[in-house]
Amino acid sequence: MAQSIFGSVAQPVSIPVIPVREILPYAVFGGLLLLLAIYFVGAEQGATSMFRGTMVHEFLHDGRHLLGFPCH
Amino acid sequence: MKGNQNILMTRTLLLRGMLVGVVAGLLVFAFARWIGEPQVERSIAFETAGDQARGEAPEPEMVSRRVQKSLGLLTGAVVYGAAVGGLFGLVFAFAYGRIGELGPRALAAVLAGLGFVAIVLVPNLKYPANPPAVGSAETIGVRTGAYFLLIAVSIVTMVFSLQMRRRFSKRFGEWNGSLLAAGLFVVIVSVVAHFLPEVDEVPAGFPVTLMWKFRVAAVEIQAVLWGTLGLGFGWWVESSSR
Numbered sequence: 288m289a290q291s292i293f294g295s296v297a298q299p300v301s302i303p304v305i306p307v308r309e310i311l312p313y314a315v316f317g318g319l320l321l322l323l324a325i326y327f328v329g330a331e332q333g334a335t336s337m338f339r340g341t342m343v344h345e346f347l348h349d350g351r352h353l354l355g356f357p358c359h
Numbered sequence: 360m361k362g363n364q365n366i367l368m369t370r371t372l373l374l375r376g377m378l379v380g381v382v383a384g385l386l387v388f389a390f391a392r393w394i395g396e397p398q399v400e401r402s403i404a405f406e407t408a409g410d411q412a413r414g415e416a417p418e419p420e421m422v423s424r425r426v427q428k429s430l431g432l433l434t435g436a437v438v439y440g441a442a443v444g445g446l447f448g449l450v451f452a453f454a455y456g457r458i459g460e461l462g463p464r465a466l467a468a469v470l471a472g473l474g475f476v477a478i479v480l481v482p483n484l485k486y487p488a489n490p491p492a493v494g495s496a497e498t499i500g501v502r503t504g505a506y507f508l509l510i511a512v513s514i515v516t517m518v519f520s521l522q523m524r525r526r527f528s529k530r531f532g533e534w535n536g537s538l539l540a541a542g543l544f545v546v547i548v549s550v551v552a553h554f555l556p557e558v559d560e561v562p563a564g565f566p567v568t569l570m571w572k573f574r575v576a577a578v579e580i581q582a583v584l585w586g587t588l589g590l591g592f593g594w595w596v597e598s599s600s601r
Contacts, residue, residue: 303456305453307453317449324439328442330503334499342422346422347434347435349399350439352577353577353580354436354580355581
């Protein structure tokens with residue numbers, strides 16, 4: 288039903304799913320690293336700091352404002 | 360089907376998400392530079408004029424404006440794009456075959472649309488992006504906490520509403536079930552947003568049109584990111600799974 292609405296290629300009756308146990312290790316390790324990256328772009332040296340000073344904050348200043356993160 | 364097995368592995372989807380995210384980040388940089396930077400510059404000019412009028416020394420420039428708006432913005436955009444793209448790939452890996460019978464291209468577009476609503480639109484309606492010169496340093500803790508809390512609530516509510524959609528659809532049909540689930544999402548996030556702290560720190564005399572342009576630019580930048588992710592990732596996975 289939804290398939291015809293979104294105009295995708297016709298699929299066989301059921302789509303094979305990726306088992307959760309296969310996704311989990313990537314989700315845990317990859318996901319954590321990616322969230323850490325977002326933290327550094329969006330919030331480091333704002334409300335909380337892992338490194339002292341304001342250089343990270345100042346360097347990423349414009350991106351932080353334009354990507355919508357709360358900034359100073 | 361054999362091609363499908365090869366392509367649809369978590370590792371591949373994660374990597375492709377990150378790569379499409381890097382491309383999206385580059386587009387975000389170009390777009391932000393073009394549509395966003397003029398607003399940032401004008402806001403900084405407003406801030407500097409205010410400091411001078413009050414006889415205060417201007418804020419020391421630790422990183423030059425030239426670096427902030429070129430290398431700094433580029434780094435922020437690409438790292439952010441790669442990270443959001445990678446997470447998008449992981450969510451896709453889980454959602455494929457679990458949300459209706461959507462093919463890769465359609466699923467990626469739907470996920471990007473839902474992600475944009477949950478992660479960009481909802482938080483922005485309560486806590487819109489602020490240009491430099493707006494926001495006091497004392498409240499950064501509360502603002503950051505409330506902002507990320509609203510994003511978290513919005514994502515959880517989106518997942519919950521998608522699960523409810525399946526239940527509603529069985530009972531009331533696909534269309535009405537989807538409408539009910541969408542309504543449920545709107546009601547929950549509206550109530551939560553209502554009880555989160557109000558932030559109103561726009562300095563007197565800050566140009567209204569400048570504020571509007573900045574905030575529209577911020578949403579447009581996110582639309583570029585999520586649009587590129589949804590369409591680019593979907594195209595890539597679809598074309599290689601045939």
